[in-house]
Amino acid sequence: AQKVTQAQTEISVVEKEDVTLDCVYETRDTTYYLFWYKQPPSGELVFLIRRNSFDEQNEISGRYSWNFQKSTSSFNFTITASQVVDSAVYFCALSGGTSYDKVIFGPGTSLSVIP
Amino acid sequence: DSGVTQTPKHLITATGQRVTLRCSPRSGDLSVYWYQQSLDQGLQFLIQYYNGEERAKGNILERFSAQQFPDLHSELNLSSLELGDSALYFCASSERGLQETQYFGPGTRLLVL
Numbered sequence: 213a214q215k216v217t218q219a220q221t222e223i224s225v226v227e228k229e230d231v232t233l234d235c236v237y238e239t240r241d242t243t244y245y246l247f248w249y250k251q252p253p254s255g256e257l258v259f260l261i262r263r264n265s266f267d268e269q270n271e272i273s274g275r276y277s278w279n280f281q282k283s284t285s286s287f288n289f290t291i292t293a294s295q296v297v298d299s300a301v302y303f304c305a306l307s308g309g310t311s312y313d314k315v316i317f318g319p320g321t322s323l324s325v326i327p
Numbered sequence: 328d329s330g331v332t333q334t335p336k337h338l339i340t341a342t343g344q345r346v347t348l349r350c351s352p353r354s355g356d357l358s359v360y361w362y363q364q365s366l367d368q369g370l371q372f373l374i375q376y377y378n379g380e381e382r383a384k385g386n387i388l389e390r391f392s393a394q395q396f397p398d399l400h401s402e403l404n405l406s407s408l409e410l411g412d413s414a415l416y417f418c419a420s421s422e423r424g425l426q427e428t429q430y431f432g433p434g435t436r437l438l439v440l
Contacts, residue, residue, distance in 0.1 A: 257362075
């Protein structure tokens with residue numbers, strides 16, 4: 213069975229601090245996708261990144277970076293120099309196996325960035 | 328603005344009733360996804376349609392059904408509503424599948440009393 217764990221329920225940081233959101237996944241599939249989504253206080257969902265299981269290269273997009281480690285089944289998300297606008301709930305998700313379009317979400321991590 | 332529209336924004340109804348949620352995908356997107364977000368269950372994938380055909384099914388109850396029409400808009404039908412169906416229902420679209428970026432609608436907040 214597939215599972216996504218986000219052990220950090222809530223995190224608070226002061227503006228300009230770096231913060232890492234943890235994501236650990238379980239799957240028996242050899243090919244799968246991992247995702248991160250953002251849900252700001254306004255409620256909409258925003259897709260952030262998708263990573264194929266064959267691509268373990270870390271990715272950086274501005275202040276955001278992602279560290280994918282197959283050996284530890286982790287796909288962590290780091291925000292550098294956090295800003296108040298980063299305050300949101302962040303979801304890690306997994307899809308794979310017989311249906312790459314069937315996504316399993318983690319419970320989410322609520323990030324508060326304090327000015 | 329993601330380009331995905333959902334109507335209505337809010338819906339209040341009673342137990343046992345039936346409602347229909349509507350989603351219009353971004354222009355050119357063939358895939359439509361439905362998700363449910365509730366306090367109890369978190370964020371769950373319900374179902375995906377691609378160019379009118381059901382492609383993937385998640386934790387969708389038998390009381391729920393969906394379809395995608397020739398103009399690619401989709402409807403999610405919820406029947407025999409229960410209190411536990413109160414949730415935020417999101418629709419998303421992508422060109423084909425999850426190998427492309429998904430764009431989410433603003434959601435429909437359903438309250439069952």
